[in-house]
Amino acid sequence: MNAFITGTTAGFGKAIALRLAKLGYNVIITGRRKERLDSLAETLRNEFSVKVLPLCFDIRDKEACRQAVESLPAEWQKIDILVNNAGLASGSAPFNEFDIEDWDKMVDTNVKGLLYISRYITPLMVAAKSGHIINLSSIAGREVYPSGNVYCATKHAVNAITQGMRIDMLKHNIKVSSISPGAAETEFSLVRFHGDQTKADAVYQGLTPLNAEDIADAVEYIVTRPAHVNINDIFITPARQANTYVYNRTDE
Structure with missing residues (x-):
């Protein structure tokens, strides 16, 4: 069985790749940071004795996405699981003050990148009459929070795309799922605040946030259900988070 996972050089994507390899899946791993990608590939092969195909490209580049999928060797063309994990938040500011380049980066990655990869892979699943797509969304796809405007909009879009996929793929025996995490400590906030570690740390102050393994647990649960279950x-949120912006923080 083959799994295709985007954004595997850190955080959720790396943990998901490790978990699916542990479950026996051969994995296609993608990302922009070649050294990290190659290091993960070596780990996956050595620890789990699975086949690994690393593909280094930027999912914001439509042509790169097309070439990556069309270049897949025959043995990799049956994709059993597609995990659309690659995504980010870039910036945090009131709507009227937000940097438009940050908006572009989020829309291009979270929405268009997901669409490009999915559009090129779904025909392979349709031809096989089977497959499972898992989109990484967010609780921000259900509820908007202050200064989250376009990031929240991109995750609302992911939810709508997921629902549309589920309807359109149903007749082809393809399952479609999503995972909507709350506060999770990965590179997410560091990327959002453009490398400002102090701001990133403040996001999780007084909390025990989710971590990448929690999301890998969710993926494992989804893919190990019986065939008749989707x-x-x-x-999923930390125990001390009620919604996108209400937390019970402690000083402990």
Whole structure:
């Protein structure tokens, strides 16, 4: 069985790749940072004795996405699981003050990148009459929070795309799921705040946030259900988070 996972050089994507390899999947791993990608590939092969195909490209580049999928060797062309994990937040500011380049980066990655990869891979699943797509969304896809405007909009779009996929892929025996995490400590906030570690750390102050392994657990649960079961969405938050902006923080 083959799994295709985007954004595997850190965080959720790396943990998901490790988990699916542990479950026995051969994995296609993608990302922009070649050294990290190659290092992960070596780990996956050595620890789990699975086949690994690393593909280094930027999912914001439509042509690169097309070439990556069309270049797949025959043994990799049956994709059993597609995990659309690559995504980011870039910037945090009121709507009227937001940097438009940050908006572009989020729309191009979170929405268009997901669409490009999915559009090129779904025909392979349709031809095989089977497959499972898992989109990484967010609780921000359900509820907007202050200064989150376009990031939240991109995750609302992911939810709508997921629902549309589920309807259109149903007749082809293809399952479509999503995972909607709350506060999770990965590179997410560091990227959002453009490398400002102090701001990134403040996001999780007084909390025990989710981590990448929690999301890998959710992926494992989704893919190990019986054939007649589909998990539409897993909505998961830290115990001290009620919604996108209400937290019970402690000083401990």
